[in-house]
Amino acid sequence: MSTPLRLILFDVDGTLVDSQATIVAAMRAAFGAAGLETPARSKLMSGVGLSLPVLMKALVPEQDERTLDRLVAGYKEAYHDIRQSQGTAHSPLYPGARSLLDALFEMPDLLLGVATGKSKRGLDALIEAHGLERMFVTRQVADHHPSKPHPSMIDTARAETGVPAGDTLMIGDTSFDMQMASAAGVAGIGVTWGYHDRSALDSARYVVEDFAQLASVLGSFWTVDHE
Template sequence: MSAPLRLILFDVDGTLVDSQATIVAAMRAAFGAAGLETPARSELMSGVGLSLPVLMKALVPEQDDRTVNRLVAGYKEAYHDIRLSQGSAHSPLYPGARALLENLNGSPELLLGVATGKSKRGLDALIEAHGLERMFVTRQVADHHPSKPHPSMIDTARAETGVARDDTIMIGDTSFDMQMASAAGVAGIGVTWGYHHRSALEPARNVVEDFAQLADVLNTFRAVNHG
């Protein structure tokens, strides 16, 4: 009897790639263009993972929708310019990320996917820059879903792949990722090398410190689901 298909979903920013410098630079450009003071770096990073309009509104709750929309557009333009000028260096893969993805992708019973607050344009460009085009069978992006922690991204990824809840896992660095996993009824693995403090990663089933630990946890997940 063949093993059941299993779905492993990854967040992107702060989980697979370190885009902190680009995010902060694009935020500063957007706020500067709007004539507003840029929030502190810690405040900016605490909202990474949310869809961009939701994040901007959270950063400037006193501003009207027109200003929020201007900030969103300014951020997208600045981020796009940085990506074009720096290529893959604008969001380098964390050490160990590529090796893990390649190892997992070599197992026919494992399906890999992405659930990210990035736009489709941004995600597609990032995947192309790092040569990961054939890695992910499902790509869930902010354009098509409510912001995390709404479970829509995970629910849609499961619907596309036909994988059961018990055979699905979500990996991310933020409280939004873990809350989304909980809302979708799937296991969550929190990673500590990203943008939220370890204490914010509840209700993760596991919290890991590096990609070697993540590989061990995923091996256990695979073994359990083999029955």
């Protein structure tokens, strides 16, 4: 009997790449251009993973829609400018990320995908910058879905690949990723090197400390019954 296809979905910011400095710089530029005080770094990072309109509303709920729209546009412009000027340095891959992706990509029964709060433009640019164009068979972005933790991204990735929930994993660094996995009926693996505290990953099936541990969990996950 042939091995079924399995789908592994990755969050991006805080999971595959460390974009913290760029996110904070773009936020400061956006808030400064709008004449507003930038929220504390800890508050900014706690919302990473949400789509931008939802994140801005959470950061400054007292602001009107026009101001929120201005903040979203300002952030996108600033982030784009930083990406253009710094190249891959604006969002470097975490140590161990590329080697794990390469190893998983070579496994014929695995499909890799992305489920991210980034825009399509931002994700496509990041993938091109790191030479990952062939890596992901499905790319789910904020432009086309409700914000995490709504399960739409995972549901759509599964529909595109034809992989059932029991053969799908979601890997991410935030509570939103793990809540999205739960809402979609798939297992979540939380990573501790990202932007949410370990305590926020309480709904994860596993929590891992580094890419070596992640590789070990992935290597054994489907060898026992996880239903």
